[in-house]
Amino acid sequence: MRRNGATEPARPPAAPPTVFVVDDDSDLRDALSGLLRSVDLPCLSFGSVTDFLAAPRPPDGGCLVVDVRLPGVSGLDFQDQMSALGIDLPIILMTGHGDIPMSVRAMKAGAVDFLAKPFREQDLLDAIAAALARDSHQRSAHAALDGLKGDYATLTPREREVMAHVTAGLLNKQVAGNLGLSEITVKIHRGQVMRKMKARSLADLVRSAEALGISPGRDRPGASSLSPRRSPRMEGEPPA
Numbered sequence: 001m002r003r004n005g006a007t008e009p010a011r012p013p014a015a016p017p018t019v020f021v022v023d024d025d026s027d028l029r030d031a032l033s034g035l036l037r038s039v040d041l042p043c044l045s046f047g048s049v050t051d052f053l054a055a056p057r058p059p060d061g062g063c064l065v066v067d068v069r070l071p072g073v074s075g076l077d078f079q080d081q082m083s084a085l086g087i088d089l090p091i092i093l094m095t096g097h098g099d100i101p102m103s104v105r106a107m108k109a110g111a112v113d114f115l116a117k118p119f120r121e122q123d124l125l126d127a128i129a130a131a132l133a134r135d136s137h138q139r140s141a142h143a144a145l146d147g148l149k150g151d152y153a154t155l156t157p158r159e160r161e162v163m164a165h166v167t168a169g170l171l172n173k174q175v176a177g178n179l180g181l182s183e184i185t186v187k188i189h190r191g192q193v194m195r196k197m198k199a200r201s202l203a204d205l206v207r208s209a210e211a212l213g214i215s216p217g218r219d220r221p222g223a224s225s226l227s228p229r230r231s232p233r234m235e236g237e238p239p240a
Helices: 026-038 049-054 075-081 100-108 121-153 157-167 172-179 183-196 202-212
Strands: 018-022 043-046 062-067 091-095 113-116
Touching: 018 026, 018 049, 026 043, 026 121, 043 049, 062 075, 062 121, 075 091, 075 100, 091 121, 100 113, 113 121, 121 202, 157 172, 157 183, 157 202, 172 183
Parallel strands: 018 043, 018 062, 062 091, 091 113
Antiparallel strands: none
């Protein structure tokens, strides 16, 4: 790629996601590792949740395949603790001693699948494919939100106020009355907001505000509710 006449170095291709297998049965771990590598999926296996947590994890995402019955922390308890541990990987649970209440608990907690041993290799591969697709979607959503937060950080405090009011459905005249500005000043700030937030339409801006949790009175941490109406004036003009 060329920019300003210079050639930028090509970005290295993204590393494939990793499948993390946690099972205290070493023979099963070896079998699953071999199966996954046969379809070109990197795999790291562990005998317990403690071993998994102690090991460094690649940053390129993936999914977990975890046995329900494990020494120490069980697979179901680990699933319950994942959010608090900061682990945002889709999980597939497997067990040779499962029952319906156990599978319902796992699925309600967000498991991609609950496999009863022995399971078909294709069933596991299908579940892993679904888990990796979910992980990819989650990462894309996180990246998009990070981009929005970066754009929002470029707004001035006044532009943030205008964005909160405009995306709440107020007309420029109403925004001007609430913030004590002239209508033309609001229009200028609104144009700056649209440009900085890369919004092509008001609908785009509203979606960005919803994703960021912005509303009037919440355009910045600790902000109060809508300001009392004041007479419009040009920004920078001394009060009457």
